[in-house]
Amino acid sequence: TTLFRSLCDDAYVSATRLVQVALGVAGVALGVLAYQAQVDNLAEPLTTEARAMASVGAAWAFLVAGLVAWVRRPANRMGPLMILTCFALLARQLRFSHDPLAFTTFFLLGEVAYVLVGHVTLAYPTGRVTDRLERLFLKVAYPVALLFPLAVLLVYDGSRQLKYFDDSARESLLLLTGQPDLVAPIQDVFAVGAYGALATVFVALVVRTRRPFFRSRPGRPLLATSTFLAAVTLALPYTPLARPLGLAPLPGT
Numbered sequence: 001t002t003l004f005r006s007l008c009d010d011a012y013v014s015a016t017r018l019v020q021v022a023l024g025v026a027g028v029a030l031g032v033l034a035y036q037a038q039v040d041n042l043a044e045p046l047t048t049e050a051r052a053m054a055s056v057g058a059a060w061a062f063l064v065a066g067l068v069a070w071v072r073r074p075a076n077r078m079g080p081l082m083i084l085t086c087f088a089l090l091a092r093q094l095r096f097s098h099d100p101l102a103f104t105t106f107f108l109l110g111e112v113a114y115v116l117v118g119h120v121t122l123a124y125p126t127g128r129v130t131d132r133l134e135r136l137f138l139k140v141a142y143p144v145a146l147l148f149p150l151a152v153l154l155v156y157d158g159s160r161q162l163k164y165f166d167d168s169a170r171e172s173l174l175l176l177t178g179q180p181d182l183v184a185p186i187q188d189v190f191a192v193g194a195y196g197a198l199a200t201v202f203v204a205l206v207v208r209t210r211r212p213f214f215r216s217r218p219g220r221p222l223l224a225t226s227t228f229l230a231a232v233t234l235a236l237p238y239t240p241l242a243r244p245l246g247l248a249p250l251p252g253t
Contacts, residue, residue: 016074020067027063027086031056034093041096042166052093059089062120077127078120085120088113100171108153108174111145111194118197141197148190155179155186163187 038052063086070079092110094102118141122134129135156162157178158169236242237249 020070023083024063024067027060027083027090030087030090031060034059034090037093037096041098046164046166055093056090059086062086062089076125078123078125079127081116081120081123081127085113085116088116096165098168098170100173103170104153104173107170107172108146108149111149111190112142114194115141115145115197137197144190144193148186148193150174151186152183155182160184163191 035052035056038047038055039049062082066079066082066084066086068079069076069082073079088109091106092113093106095106095110097103097106115138119129119138122129122131122138129138152162153172153174154176155178156170156172157175157180158171159178160180160183161167162170162183242249
């Protein structure tokens, strides 16, 4: 019995390794497709080669971190969740395609990628969301991330430009009735809700401490890293990288 169990464990580990390698290769391939979808279907200033590569690189960061976490801690859900987030972020870029099926599918599912980013954030480090309010937040966020794009696809007839898209028309396979005047308001309402969701996640992280959050102090590595990233973010619009990334200094500076 012990020998049989050992053989089963070895077979499981080997199969898991094959799955992890396959996911790594698939993630790289999907990243190439996501890059091409942006540079082939969007023109400046909507995207640049550098900005397209940056979006792919951000998704690949989730892939690498997820694979490392999965290998080091197989029982933790964090690794698979981060890998799923990578694939969602990359697949989201395929919504820019002019192919009707690709546009409809990935426009409908694309915003789920950002909910997954929030899910990863709230689930860190165990891979499970245990707080009741945070779980409620995710239960609302996932349906909303599907319903608003669906509402757009039901009324989008290609006569008005979509936010973050070029001015060329796409074809929605879910079109019920052309209502171009409703497209922009639906997207605006969703954008406001998305920023509110980001603020909610930020507040949840701020108050998630063992002691009352107003008495807690961040660790030195976290404070140093946050300060460095904030400084880089503020400085980028004034560097040679600003143009490739589509950034510009604030007005009056």
